[in-house]
Amino acid sequence: MSEIIGIVVISMGVAFDLFGCIGLVRLPDIYNRLQGATKCVTLGTCLILLGVLIHSGGAMGAKALLCAIFILLTSPTGAHALARGAHKSGVKLWEGSVMDKYADDKEGELDR
């Protein structure tokens, strides 16, 4: 029984990973692509690891859970660093974007 549930959860994770990768190809600029990459791929990978936990349990499951927690902590941080670096080095937003408060802040009024 736990084997079947584990395989179902792993399949869901793979599906979310697939959506994330489609987003990476289809979305227009780096910021939107990071949206797809952080959200879908994080949950997809965590679901795969959760599936491993349900499927095997025990020692391997504990390690899988630890890996899931590390991914949940590091994936947003990495995305933030990439986006901030891109913006600082002058990567433009997609032309369909409605506003950019970060670039308006040339005088540094938002600074501390």
Next chain:
Amino acid sequence: MAETAYKATHRVRNFFYLFFILLIIWLALTSNFHWQELSVGVLVSLVISLILNKNYLGLGFPPFSIKRIAFFIIYIVVLFKEIIKANFDVAYRVIHPKMPIKPGIVVIKTTLKQDIAKLILANSITLTPGTFTLDILGDTLLIHWINVKSENVDEATKIIGEKFEKYLRVIFA
């Protein structure tokens, strides 16, 4: 005098947090409760947390209490609900043939003081529907929003940050 006492209590607190986190990671990695494994884990965690506890003073960990733990568990449940919502949201936008996106960078304000609280808030915002944190400047968070609903600072704060901030304010009060 008061400052040294404050620093000493913070160092003791950080020492215990660090020790238990390291011990839990050790137990999860070894998955073995034999006394030899346990004693090595306790020894290594003890040494590392004795050396490194002063490095995390700036983060401002709050004191331990049952209420904080309870709210933290509720917070984790809320966060997971939001993560699953976020995934269906992004998946819908990606698969939809017209791609209904309206991206932009908005500004929100936070009332949280400690660095660790701001870190948790920023990371949670990154994992929730259509938003991710670009930068934190003092009490201002710059958010890239895939579907801008409001350009007003207060309204954006209410939509994006409020659902997490009300729990974090209790935890880091």
